[in-house]
Amino acid sequence: MTEYASLLALVPLLPLFSALILLFSKLPKLWISIFAVGSVASVALISLFFNVIFWQQSDFVLTASLGTWINIAQLKINFGLYLDPLSLVMITIVSGVGALIHLYSTGFMYQDNDLKRYFTYLNLFVSAMLFLVLADNLLLLYLGWEGVGLCSYLLIGFWYQDRKNNLAANKAFLMTRIGDTAMAIGLFLLFTQLGTLDIQEIQIKAHAVWSLNNDNNTMASLCCLLLLAGAVGKSAQLPLQNWLPDAMAGPTPVSALIHAATMVTAGIYLIARNSQLFQLAPDVLYLVALIGTFTLLLGASAAMVQTDLKRILAYSTISQLGYMFLALGVGAGASAVFHLMTHAFFKALLFLAAGALIYSLHHEHNIFKMGGLLKKLPVVAVSFAIGCAALASLPFTAGFFSKELILAQVIASGHSGLWWAAVLGAFITAFYSARLFFVVFLGQTQLSPNARPTKSMSLALVILSVLSLFGGIHPEGLKSLMPQLDTDGLSTLQHWLPIILPFIAISLAWWLFKTKRFGKPVPAFMQGVHQLVKSGWAFDRLYQTIIVSPFNTLCQVNKDDFIDLFYRLIEKTSGRLHMVFSKFQNGQLRRYNASLILFCILAFAWFISGELML
Amino acid sequence: MIPISWVFMLSLSLFVIGLFGVLARRNLLFILISLELMLNAVVILFIAASRYHSASIANSDGQIMYLLILTLAASEIAVGLSLVVHMYRQHHHLDIDKLNKLRD
Amino acid sequence: MTLFILLLMPLLGGLLAWYSERFDADLPKKIALLSLLLCWLPLIPLLSSMPFDASSLPNSQWLIDESYPWIPFFNINAHLALDGLSLLLILLTLLMGLVALSSAWHEITKRTGLFYLNLLWTLAGVIGVFLAIDLFLFFVFWEVMLVPMYFLISIWGYEQRHYAAVKFFIFTQAGGLLMLISLCALVGIHYQQTGILTFDYLILIQNPISGDLAFWVALGFTIAFLVKLPALPFHSWLADAHTQAPTAASVILAAVLLKTGGYGIIRFVLPLFPQASIQLAPFMMLLGVIGIIYGAMMAFVQTDLKRLVAYSSVSHMGFVLLGCFALNIYALQGAIMQMLAHGISTSALFVLVGMIQHRYHTRDLNKLGGLWLNLPKLSAFGLFFGIASLGMPGLGNFVAEFLILVGSFEQYPILTIFAASGLILAAVYSLLLIYKTFFGPIKRPHDSKITDTNTKEWCTLISMCFILIYLGLHPQPFFDLVPITLMKLNFIAADIGALL
């Protein structure tokens, strides 16, 4: 088994080498794209090869090590890679979807003269994500985690001339950084409690130490809470989710890769990877489910009222991630990862199709300015339709299998309240995906496309459409890794409702589209609610008022360092003291005589006072 | 026999009077005069002390000190008066309060 | 004798450079470069023979140990010794000397001879501080290294250079005088307790003094080092000194002079006063954390680029203080690593700021913007070092800050959580720095004669990048080099997390 170790080591290093080569070389555009796409494609091939080898076995482990990193007293950390079914699924998604998106962006970004910088960042991102997914210890995972955050910051702010992009990039990096710091504190707690940061050892030791006496489960739940905070930050869940819609400022393939398929799923991977640890803290698991539900409702409702094409997809990503968190929360880790896979396929497809749309409608984002493009852009229309179908989880699409599985798991785990919220979410998802499709592609055309998507873009779209349709195969290895709940005890209502709902939602959307009510302004009394929901439930304004502006005013108040004022005060007083004493030096001889006598009097007075006190 | 503390009080009071003279007067000559008075006050005490101690230890340090102080007073006044003459020739007055060119 | 040669080389080099200015203008910098390179010679045999794997640690702590009688009456002797810690810091000093030289190559045009004299003499003073083992000799070097730095700032500085130079000198001198008194008190008490009158660190460390006076002596030493490592209440000299100093001087100031404070704490305060440093630890850690947050908040609102970087180093040095007084092996290794990583990343930022000022004659953030378009290479380096200073994993600063926080978490968890918030604030001001200077719309009309980085600048910056990456990915040789176990820090809890 070890001869594959060197192959495994290649997986994260290949994109890293190609990124370095691109950084330091002066290649023509063609060679740049060949290098970039080649490296990620070869990683995709390797992961396919691993899939083929480990197809039958359900519990295999492949490790590789790239050398020691830190080795002091108890802290032994090395660059170890760990491949098991979960990380196999993850590297297949990352490299597969990544390769397709690289292929797509060779076409999309061709005119941009900063292509070299673009592909360097993209390759760096893929290698960081692979490090994250393959890390065998939490510190290397944290390295990948921050690397991914950095690359997303660089790529969001790729078009740096525009002030808006930079602010969006800063916002993204800072909010994920808050989550990362919480996770780092979790790491410290884990290390001080269990003495190791190796993921597998943590699971074993945690069970040994904390399950014995269930009184200090608080420590276990504290660790899980902190890791959850990291996951929430990275996967844009409830408290820290309003950076994702602004992250759409980056190029569309970037949004497809980072903010749909790979980076945002890192949080789910973290919780899935430490599932045994989370089992020790049932209350934290329930919290995960709650966060998932609330986020999915928030995302779905916000997506329903957006007008910007990419912001709709961003909010829909938030809500789908909410589903995955819900699945994790109820203990259905395998179905969460399965939904993650299918979501990667159809969301990447939707983003790339949207990119093609924007590419051909000379960078128009507002959906109400588009219309009737079915005839003009057939490939984009078909792929967009398949994507929306999978998103709405119409039967026989990949989305259908994974979402139904999650809903079934939720019922099996007995959380009926959460189930009803999930079903409502599914209904709204179907509604807004249908609304999106009808508004953009049916009705009379307002803008006529001036450029057609290139061959490489169409190829990527076709492959992704196929995957979204037939990608719904549940990977075997996952089932063994994380226990499944048996889903045969469902009532008929619970079985058939999620299947019928999408059709009702689509017909409602069709009715509204037909009566031209979509583009119209909302009636007066609904105006406030509409604005609230449109701005993502006003989280931006909330954080602005409680955190950003107080911090800003606090710093501005202390702009020139009140401690420095203290030293300037000393400077002034000594200057004034100098003036006081030099006033005595006024050259009067009689005053000098008096000073002599003054000494006598003072000394004598001191003596007398000393005497009297005795 | 006059108790020594009386003489001590006399010389101390003379000393203080001279001191007051130095402080109060503005004219340089009068300052020199009151300096003389202070030195004479000291001389009285020395003579009295030497007389008082002559019984126990036959030393006449006091008288020698008296002679030394007299010579000092004389030489000091000599130098002082030369400065007074010089000052008068330049300033045409002897008021030392006006002498404050040297100041901070 | 090698250590004395290492010390004398920059001194003579400086004199030669100053004297050679008579012949022609750019001879001094060549001589300065030559003497700096010669300084590496005594260290080469040491580095090659150094076993870089942890298995064969050198048996005694001191690699080279030389001592000559100096003032027999107080039996002070000129005792220089080199161990892992001082070897690391001297390598940093020599490296930063070269960087400062490269940044001053084109920038300093008037009175170059005197400039290189002062530059080299500051380096000699700092090397002396890192080598001196006799407490009196340490104090002499501690005060003497300030004089040439004072001249560097006050002659070649910018607008308010005199104010900044005097403020810098007086702050450190005040600390120094306090140390003089605590030094004499230490020797006096040691004599009373053991009957040996000595200033030698090795003898003083044998039986550390105890009692309440020892606490005050330890406090005296610590305050002197806190002034130099700018901890919170004594930090206000750093911002002025950096903004007014020429680039080369602020590189030396940031990279090396701040480290003498940290070095002093690790070398003198922790081993010499074990009980006192345990009592002092909580307050100093609190001071460190406040320093981290306060430095970051101050850096966030600065409009002057150099002041921003100066306050950022106040924040980084807060980490070092936290690490030193967390009193365990991880935090101490982290503190030493932070000193190295901060030395490199902050001086690189200063070199960049110097380059921007050399080209655009301004340091005001509101006037700078959109440099990426005209100067892509310079801005790429700026991005790299800005990211390094916010503690991106894979670079030196992260390893250091992680170790410090792990170490201090074991002692005081809540305090460490506040320190960890420093990581977020570090991201805030670093991103602000990068965004305000390199990204955003171009504010200034681009005239063609402003060139991107020339090869010399490129080489210095790229070498610093590689060092930072090497520090970040393979810090192990640096951890093995510092034999903490050999040092008398027996009160350090080495067994973290062994709850099983």
Place this chain on the structure above:
Amino acid sequence: MNVNYYPAFILMCGALMILIQLCFKRSHITSYLISGLSLFLALLTQLFLQNHADTSDVLFVLNAQTSFVSLLLLMVVGLIWAQLYHWLKTINEQKEEYYLLFLFTTIGGLIMVSSNHFASFFLGLELMSLSFIGLIAYCGPDQKAQEAGIKYLILSALASAFILMGAAILYLQFGSLSFSNLMPNTSSQILPPWAIITAIIFIFTGLFFKLSLVPCHLWVADLFEGAPLVTAAMLATLSKLAAFIILWRLVTLGHWQQYPIIIDILSMVAIASMFIGNFLGLLQKNLLRLMAYSSIAHFGYLLIVLLLINNNAIEFSSQSFNTQTLFFYLVAYLFTLVGVFSIFMQLPKIKTLDDLAGLFWHHPVIAITLMLLMLSLAGIPLTLGFMAKFYLVMAAVSQQLWLVLSALVLSSIIGLFYYLRVIMAMLKTPADELKLKEINSSGSSLSLNILILFLVIGFGVFPSSLSQFIQQISG
């Protein structure tokens, strides 16, 4: 005639020779040479007497310590004498009388330094003060010198009166005027106890005036500014050295330390003069006034030596170590001061800080010497001033005088500021070049600077030889 009187005797003959030479033919160079020769001879005999002079009679104590002090005094006067000729050439007055008064002050100093009896102390004091009045008011037309002369006359007369009054009271109480038996615990209590204290206070007033310590410090700045430069140098070094030795001898021989009030007065005066001296100098522009205020501060530091109670148990508070501190501090401070004044003598037109601007770039050697002297005054390591401060701190720390030590630290920080101002002034770009052009850095002044640098920096870096020599003397 005791062999120890020879140096004073030689100087006396020198003075007489100058007097006789005056009668025949006034020539500046001969009187310069005569005074130089007599000084040199006196120095030689003093050196010769150094190692085997240990007799003491009624009026004078002539042990190793006093011979060392007079050796120091003669060396200082010799250094000042070296530049006297060039400086006097610039004065349009009769030159020869200056040497006369110069020698008389030195003799007065010698007498005062080795006196052990109020009579000899008084004799030396008066000889020095009166000849100083002559030296100060030497330049006739200069009104400032006149004013300074009058001030010094009145004040020193007042001070002598106070000292004499104190002496008289002590004589009345103890029956003898010599310092060694001013034992306080005699049987007959002639005067009320407060009388003795007033006597000591009176003597302190006189001596504090001579040392320009705080309550009586107002005159020193005017004298330094008004008096001619060399006289100011003599005032700063000679009169203060002699006065301090007398104060030290009185306090140690007379065991005045066990009166608690004396310790309080001394420490309060020390702290006050440290702070006020430095505060006065803080923003002072005139160089000479600056040196006056710095001398107030330095004698405030030196006063700490009087607070040290000798007990041979503790390592650094034995009798010999306290005297070593005193001598080392005096040597360091006087040599630095003489150095500073010789630099001022080489820069005739430069009176204020702004005139100093740009000196570094035109006359590097002079500027570097002055810079190092300023650092020595500030107490920066590798200078003699620092070693002196180190001795002082060691002595004070071993006696746990924490209040005085903290005052020392704070005031030397304040002091540091105006020493740096002088250095800063030299580095500034010169306003007008002409003033700097006139300074002719002649050969002899260059060699003098090198000598001063050798003394201040040489001994600063390798103080072991000097500290050994002082250790032998103080026994």
